[in-house]
Amino acid sequence: MTWAVTIAIEDGLSAEPEVVTRLRKGDLDSLTDLIPLYQQSLYRYLYRLVNDQAAAEDLFQDTWLRAAQNIRRYDPARSFHHWLFSIAHNLAIDYLRRRKPEVLAADFVPAATLQESALQQMLDAEVSAELSRAVGDLPAMYREVLTLRFQEGMKLEQIAQVTQTPLATVKSRLHRSMQYLRERFL
């Protein structure tokens, strides 16, 4: 797989309302403009959640199909970005439940602590890859919160909305996952 460093949400989301309005009016051509706006962030979110390239690709397509089928139910007062991610969340959770052995939100035990020097090298590619693996080892619910907070730049309230969980649960998952990574790395 090709990896590329991408921070936050792609450019072009400012065009969201107009394209979304076109889709709401039944213009299926608007999908050609709309999907690329979310391609990177939605795929990344799904990939981090399910840890599987093929599954992430299928879920990406299913998310857009579900979004296009239900676009009339979308409330324009709400962020399309968050609405889309909540659809993706539901589909991914269904997939993970079917896929069994992975545990969605079980307790996890911190692994062996790495060397102190890891902190200074945090931005080093090797450490970054190690951190990526550590995130991948977390249960899906914790990976999800970390991805939405740090890669999608969502506020806790927005994460609660997307994941349809209480704010306190989001906070607790964020706290525990940070604590886990802190103990594993530093």
Add this chain to the structure above:
Amino acid sequence: MKSHNEVRGRLPLAAAGALTRDEQVEVEAHMAQCPECREEFARLEALRMGLANLPSPSPPPFLAQKTAHIVRRRLEAVEERRWRIRTIAFLVAFTWVVTLAAWPVVRWVAGIEILTWLLYSTVWGWLTAGCAALILGLHAKHTREEL
């Protein structure tokens, strides 16, 4: 004033920017006089930066185009199916209206009673509808295979 341990427990959320304003103020006030917590916070900050800069998986080439194409085809197939169902429902209703409206003429010409007329019409109706359903089913199967 929060105790050292209470503040320390909040540091992961402070680094994640997930504390309320009041909590953040308390944490900052404590850190101003606690080098140990300042050091811990700096580590968590580095972790936060590492998380924000994780390598991002690249989507497969043409994923957006492929998705747009698939979604479009599936929605069109659904719309066509709806149209077919509406058409069949209209034709069934139309057939019954014509059958009932034609009965006075049939009785005048052939002297057939209404129950006999309805029996004949129903048998012919089912045969015709069966053929129509078969043709539409084959067409739908062909469309699905194309998708």
